[in-house]
Amino acid sequence: MHRTAACQNFDRSLNSPEFANNPYPLYQALRESAPVYWSEAWRCWILTRYDDIQAVLRDPPRFTSLERLTSTVKPDIPEAVWEQIQPLVRHYSSGLVNVDPPDHTRLRNLVHKAFTGRTISKLQGYVQQLVDQLLDKVQGDGHMDLVRDLAYPLPVNVIAELLGVPLEDHDKLKRWSSGSMEFMTTPLPTPKALLRSQEALLNLREFFRKIYTQCRQQPDDKLVSTLLAVCDEGERLSEEDLLSTCVTLLVAGHETTSSLISGAVLALLQNPDQLRKLRENPALIEGAVEESLRYDGPFQRNRRIAREDVAIDGKQIGKGQLVLVFLGAANRDPSHFPDPDRFDIERIPNRHISFGAGVHFCLGASLARLEARIAINAILSRMPDLRLATETLEWENHLLRGLKALPVSF
Numbered sequence: 001m002h003r004t005a006a007c008q009n010f011d012r013s014l015n016s017p018e019f020a021n022n023p024y025p026l027y028q029a030l031r032e033s034a035p036v037y038w039s040e041a042w043r044c045w046i047l048t049r050y051d052d053i054q055a056v057l058r059d060p061p062r063f064t065s066l067e068r069l070t071s072t073v074k075p076d077i078p079e080a081v082w083e084q085i086q087p088l089v090r091h092y093s094s095g096l097v098n099v100d101p102p103d104h105t106r107l108r109n110l111v112h113k114a115f116t117g118r119t120i121s122k123l124q125g126y127v128q129q130l131v132d133q134l135l136d137k138v139q140g141d142g143h144m145d146l147v148r149d150l151a152y153p154l155p156v157n158v159i160a161e162l163l164g165v166p167l168e169d170h171d172k173l174k175r176w177s178s179g180s181m182e183f184m185t186t187p188l189p190t191p192k193a194l195l196r197s198q199e200a201l202l203n204l205r206e207f208f209r210k211i212y213t214q215c216r217q218q219p220d221d222k223l224v225s226t227l228l229a230v231c232d233e234g235e236r237l238s239e240e241d242l243l244s245t246c247v248t249l250l251v252a253g254h255e256t257t258s259s260l261i262s263g264a265v266l267a268l269l270q271n272p273d274q275l276r277k278l279r280e281n282p283a284l285i286e287g288a289v290e291e292s293l294r295y296d297g298p299f300q301r302n303r304r305i306a307r308e309d310v311a312i313d314g315k316q317i318g319k320g321q322l323v324l325v326f327l328g329a330a331n332r333d334p335s336h337f338p339d340p341d342r343f344d345i346e347r348i349p350n351r352h353i354s355f356g357a358g359v360h361f362c363l364g365a366s367l368a369r370l371e372a373r374i375a376i377n378a379i380l381s382r383m384p385d386l387r388l389a390t391e392t393l394e395w396e397n398h399l400l401r402g403l404k405a406l407p408v409s410f
């Protein structure tokens with residue numbers, strides 16, 4: 001096919017519903033024929049090879065996280081809307097996940113002091129109890145929507161417990177958290193999507209501001225109070241740092257972990273030999289979780305902005321241009337994963353990049369792994385005859401690869 005026609009096809013495919021439902025054929029086509037691809041439709045570069053993506057993520061001096069969510073929006077929206085969304089722009093110009101070293105190093109050291117391995121292992125009993133309660137509710141019915149009944153409520157409740165949020169506020173938080181991400185699902189969001197996201201974000205910030213004030217007056221043993229107390233070489237988190245960290249922890253760890261749990265169960269049901277293997281040898285659970293992260297990871301693409309002109313694979317990426325790295329495509333790159341489309345819970349090595357790479361490597365990876373292990377173990381041991389109860393599956397969007405529903409019977 002003529003190169004221009006092929007590129008137009010790629011652009012059409014990126015915006016198609018089929019891509020959100022199954023991005024893997026397009027990933028393969030891009031990786032093989034245009035691994036560093038300029039998308040006219042999304043006005044950004046798209047990278048699909050494992051080595052190129054690793055190189056970008058490990059190079060903050062040339063590929064920055066600063067303003068990666070908002071800087072490319074400016075030329076496409078009216079000046080008045082740009083003025084109106086300044087609170088959103090400011091929020092995404094600061095905070096752990098949006099800044100580069102050395103600011104990032106300072107923040108990460110501080111947050112890491114509060115969010116430790118011990119913090120996470122202390123949650124183990126709570127996670128187990130919550131999984132048991134959620135499954136108790138549906139066990140007698142013989143069927144459930146695994147997303148609605150388990151995968152969705154579990155992570156948001158766990159993060160809310162971690163941060164010390166009252167139970168009655170959990171639904172609100174779920175709504176605002178998803179709402180705040182709406183504008184990220186496309187590189188070219190509409191003014192309406194930007195304004196809706198900003199409204200949800202401001203609600204979240206106000207919510208955490210109240211908790212922050214309470215914890216200053218009456219510290220408890222939850223994460224917000226611990227974050228307030230941490231000190232590293234005389235440095236403390238400012239109120240702004242703390243608010244943006246709380247929002248990141250909530251948003252980053254909520255839908256991603258839901259998608260991991262539902263995606264893992266789906267992959268096991270669609271690969272009965274692997275499910276049988278796991279039932280026969282429950283010690284394979286860690287491998288099953290890692291392979292689920294690789295095979296169909298929850299967070300499909302990440303962003304950086306080129307800080308200078310950079311050449312990759314003979315293509316000139318211009319200063320200021322947006323670079324999308326397709327993590328899901330890297331995880332199926334045959335030069336790192338032999339037979340990449342095979343779901344194999346005993347795959348070794350399995351150096352997937354679903355949790356990112358470099359300095360921004362996911363801070364909540366061990367919490368996500370813990371929740372997934374406990375949830376999958378409980379499902380398999382309580383539901384020996386688990387079956388898929390639908391022929392049609394639908395995913396939320398391409399950024400967060402979460403199933404809308406996963407009906408199962410048992």
Ligand code: HEM
Pocket residue numbers: 065096097098108159248249250252253254256257260297298299302303354355356357359360361362363364365367368
């Ligand atoms: C399966 C579930 C999860 C996936 C796939 C995931 C994925 C990621 C990815 C790809 C990044 C890197 C972002 C970047 O480079 O710009 C990241 C960062 C982060 N994640 Fe996760 N995440 C998950 C669960 C969680 C959980 C449960 C939490 C916490 C409760 C969490 C907290 C964070 C934080 C705080 C960062 C920012 C780290 C930094 O910038 O230094 N994540 N995550």
